[in-house]
Amino acid sequence: MADFFDVVLSQRAYRALRPDPVSDDLIAQILNAAVHAPSGENSQPWVFVVLTDRAARQQLADLVRAAWDGGVREFARQHLSERFFAGVERWATVGFGDTPVQIVVCGDTTACNESLLPSSIFPATQNLLLAAQALGLGSLLSTLPLLAGQQVIDLLGLPPHIRPMGVVSLGWPARPLKKPTRMPFAAKTFRNRYGNPW
Amino acid sequence: MADFFDVVLSQRAYRALRPDPVSDDLIAQILNAAVHAPSGENSQPWVFVVLTDRAARQQLADLVRAAWDGGVREFARQHLSERFFAGVERWATVGFGDTPVQIVVCGDTTACNESLLPSSIFPATQNLLLAAQALGLGSLLSTLPLLAGQQVIDLLGLPPHIRPMGVVSLGWPARPLKKPTRMPFAAKTFRNRYGNPW
Numbered sequence: 001m002a003d004f005f006d007v008v009l010s011q012r013a014y015r016a017l018r019p020d021p022v023s024d025d026l027i028a029q030i031l032n033a034a035v036h037a038p039s040g041e042n043s044q045p046w047v048f049v050v051l052t053d054r055a056a057r058q059q060l061a062d063l064v065r066a067a068w069d070g071g072v073r074e075f076a077r078q079h080l081s082e083r084f085f086a087g088v089e090r091w092a093t094v095g096f097g098d099t100p101v102q103i104v105v106c107g108d109t110t111a112c113n114e115s116l117l118p119s120s121i122f123p124a125t126q127n128l129l130l131a132a133q134a135l136g137l138g139s140l141l142s143t144l145p146l147l148a149g150q151q152v153i154d155l156l157g158l159p160p161h162i163r164p165m166g167v168v169s170l171g172w173p174a175r176p177l178k179k180p181t182r183m184p185f186a187a188k189t190f191r192n193r194y195g196n197p198w
Numbered sequence: 199m200a201d202f203f204d205v206v207l208s209q210r211a212y213r214a215l216r217p218d219p220v221s222d223d224l225i226a227q228i229l230n231a232a233v234h235a236p237s238g239e240n241s242q243p244w245v246f247v248v249l250t251d252r253a254a255r256q257q258l259a260d261l262v263r264a265a266w267d268g269g270v271r272e273f274a275r276q277h278l279s280e281r282f283f284a285g286v287e288r289w290a291t292v293g294f295g296d297t298p299v300q301i302v303v304c305g306d307t308t309a310c311n312e313s314l315l316p317s318s319i320f321p322a323t324q325n326l327l328l329a330a331q332a333l334g335l336g337s338l339l340s341t342l343p344l345l346a347g348q349q350v351i352d353l354l355g356l357p358p359h360i361r362p363m364g365v366v367s368l369g370w371p372a373r374p375l376k377k378p379t380r381m382p383f384a385a386k387t388f389r390n391r392y393g394n395p396w
Binding site for chain 1: 199200201202203204205206207209210211226227229230231232233234235236238239240242244245246247248249250251254277278282313314316317319320321323324325327328329332339341353354355356357360363364378380381382383384386387388389390391392393396
């Protein structure tokens with residue numbers, strides 16, 4: 001049993017994951033949490049492609065690496081701190097390929113109005129990340145792999161109505177991470193009207 | 199203490215809420231959960247405008263009602279089931295105005311690349327909804343109020359770089375709801391490639 005607020009307040013983005021496999025039973029618990037998210041008009045427009053096979057993961061990793069080398073690195077270097085950049089670089093070039101589970105989270109454009117996809121798909125994705133944290137797994141949501149564009153779509157065999165929206169990397173943490181630090185909510189919150197302090 | 203999976207697997211969209219107030223302390227716990235979500239490049243681009251004042255809530259409710267009457271009703275009637283439509287109609291015309299707390303969730307376009315806003319704002323919003331559930335409150339995420347467009351922006355005094363992305367209604371449930379039913383995750387999940395059953 002994991003306390004709800006403990007899980008939510010300790011969630012971290014894990015870019016350093018061990019290559020050890022994750023059981024189908026744990027993946028199932030995580031996906032079951034994901035599909036219990038709310039969605040626009042309860043349309044449940046999510047689709048998950050779960051890559052556990054080594055060859056499939058390596059092919060996706062090769063696309064991520066090519067996108068990184070092909071321009072994403074320079075873009076990231078310009079606007080990330082040195083330390084943050086180093087972590088992303090390790091993940092994009094080595095860590096991603098070693099990660100035992102990649103879950104490509106997609107939206108089905110035939111399930112609802114397309115304008116409802118983000119507010120439906122990302123709550124489900126957050127359930128997925130939190131469930132991983134609750135089970136002791138590390139996870140990371142990234143949209144970077146989607147910069148490889150059509151090549152990712154072809155690799156996964158996605159039909160035109162299934163739109164990839166994010167990739168969740170999942171595995172056992174290489175090392176524990178401390179609780180995250182955040183700007184306090186009061187610095188981001190106004191009462192009744194923008195500009196009035198909370 | 200609330201068990202994580204209990205909370206996640208019981209979350210419901212509550213359209214019937216009591217008008218009784220919700221304490222600032224509970225709202226603070228919920229917003230603190232929200233800001234612990236992950237965000238693109240840890241940019242934390244969320245902004246919350248929390249409407250607790252009766253006049254402010256009524257003004258927003260009037261805009262929602264006008265948008266409903268001005269075309270959203272007909273659109274909704276065409277593609278929602280009769281029962282679902284009836285619930286939304288009650289909420290848009292009466293329930294919304296009686297709700298004690300409305301939280302307008304916004305994205306700050308100066309905090310990160312705009313393409314990262316949905317994958318940052320909606321995970322935080324899901325934390326917000328789950329935290330409400332963990333505390334025994336009912337909540338609802340809707341993008342319908344944003345159909346009132348510029349009038350909502352003017353009412354809240356939002357500057358151009360603060361984009362409203364969703365509205366969370368918050369209050370004590372008028373009646374308890376059973377656990378949600380969902381399509382099983384396996385019906386939405388493929389292994390390694392689209393089309394291969396999980």
